[in-house]
Amino acid sequence: MSREVKTGIVSVIIIALFIWGYNFLKGQNLFEASSRVFYIEYDNIRGLNKASTVSINGLQVGKVSEIDFNTSPEKKGKLIVKISLDNDIEFSKESIVKIYSTGIIGGEALAIIPSYEGEIAVSGDYLTGEIESDIFTSVGQTLNPLKAKVERVIIEADSLLIALNDVLDTDTRKSFKRTIRGFETTVSSVNKTLNSLNQMIDSTGSGLDVTLENTKTITENFAKISDTLVNSNVGLTIKTLQGTLDNVNGLLEGIEQGKGTIGKLVTNDSLYVNLTNASKELEELLREMKLNPKRFVHFSLFGKKAKGYNAENNKNNVSNKK
The missing domain is CATH 1.20.5 (Single alpha-helices involved in coiled-coils or other helix-helix interfaces)
Incomplete structure (x- = not known):
C-alpha cells in the first residue's frame, strides 16, 4: 500500500473522529440508534445549554440537542428547546418538562414529570415547560420584600431624624435640659416625702398596732352578737310583731269605717x-x-x-x- 493511500485513510479516520467528537459534545451519538425528539417552549431557560441532561425520575434518558428562538411573530423572544430521548419509555402529552438546578456549580438540567393519562406523546410533540425555583431564586424572592421594607424603614427613619433635628433647635434643647433638671428635682422631693412618710409610719406603728387590736376585738364582739342573733328565736319575734301590726291595721280600719266609740267620734261630727x-x-x-x-x-x-x-x-x- 502506497504512502499516499495510507495518508488518505488516516485523514478520513481523523475527520470521522472529529465529526463524531463534535456531535458527541453536542449531545448526539452517531453510533446510537435514532432517538425520539420533543420540543418545549420557555420564556427563560436560566442558563440551560446544549448537551444538558434530560432525566425521568432521576434516570438520564436523553440530552438537550438544540436551543433556538421561536420565529413566530406572535411569540418573539420565547425559546424552543429540542430534546432527544434514547429511552423508549412512554408518557402522555400532559407530562411536564421542568428546568431545575443540579447544584451550585452543576448547571441546569431538564426533568420530565411524566403523566400517564391521556394521549401518548410521540416524537415531534410539544410538551409543557416549567421552571423550578432554585435556592438562590427562593432566597431572592424571600429577601426582595424584606429589602423593600428595610429600605422604607431607613427612608422613614432618615425623615424622622431630619424632622427631629428641625424640632430640637437650640432653644428646644435648652428647654429640654431644664425639664430634665426639674424632673430630677421632683424625684428628689418625692424621695424626701417618702422618707418622711416612712418615719411617720414608724413613729405611729405602735398606735396602729393598738388600733388593729381594737378592730379585731370589735370584730370578735360583732361575731358574738351575730351568733346570738342567729341562735335567738328571731322568726317568732317577727311573727308576733307581724300579728301586732295586723291587729293595729284592723283597729285603724275599723276606726275609719266608724266602728266602736272611737270610730263614731272620728267619723261623726x-x-x-x-x-x-x-x-x-x-x-x-x-x-x-x-x-x-x-x-x-x-x-x-x-x-x-x-x-x-x-x-x-x-x-x-x-x-x-x-
Missing part, C-alpha cells in the same frame, strides 16, 4: 258640734256669773228682785246693773 255648743254656753254662763253675780248668789233684806238675763249685754260684756 255631732259630738264635736255638741261639745262646741256646750263650750259656748259654758262661756256665756261664766261671763254672766262674772257680770251679774247677784243673779246666782242673792241676799236682799228689802226684797229687791235681781234683773233677768240680757243676751245683748252678755254678748257685749256689759253688766245689768244699769
